[in-house]
Amino acid sequence: MTDNQRLADNELMQYKEAKQEIKAIRNQLDVLEAKCNLTTRSCDAGMKDTGRKDAAGNKILVLVNVMGGKVNNRIEEYIDALMEHRAYYMAKQAEAERLCMSLEIKISRRCRGIYARVLSMYYLYNVRLEGIAVSLNYSYPQIKRLRWHALEQYGKMIPNDP
Numbered sequence: 213m214t215d216n217q218r219l220a221d222n223e224l225m226q227y228k229e230a231k232q233e234i235k236a237i238r239n240q241l242d243v244l245e246a247k248c249n250l251t252t253r254s255c256d257a258g259m260k261d262t263g264r265k266d267a268a269g270n271k272i273l274v275l276v277n278v279m280g281g282k283v284n285n286r287i288e289e290y291i292d293a294l295m296e297h298r299a300y301y302m303a304k305q306a307e308a309e310r311l312c313m314s315l316e317i318k319i320s321r322r323c324r325g326i327y328a329r330v331l332s333m334y335y336l337y338n339v340r341l342e343g344i345a346v347s348l349n350y351s352y353p354q355i356k357r358l359r360w361h362a363l364e365q366y367g368k369m370i371p372n373d374p
Contacts, residue, residue, distance in 0.1 A: 334359060
């Protein structure tokens, strides 16, 4: 692999890495949600029956203090962690979307035609080379060569950093 191809591959791999990071964060979020669901009770569990009924005949319930005087409530800790993790997840998703858009623009500026399509499909849409070959009606070796040439062309256009 030439230096230009290595530079191009490193730059384009950023989006794939961001997607993997988002997937890992999503898995952590699922674990936190499961913990919250296991520790929380139903909405009615935090309510106390007053023994009275409203005009429609429904029981009148009053909210009971869920904290119970504890400062470090496990449920609240899980919910706080869940909310923070969700905010972090959404921020990472937005960051990855911006990265994807910027890479799409860079690919379209630095490569043309089939080269741009191969790079976009492989790096941004996560299509394997076999799938690209079938989709574009090329042989697998041709797609490998096209990707190789596209990386070289893309890498030549990357500004040299001092």
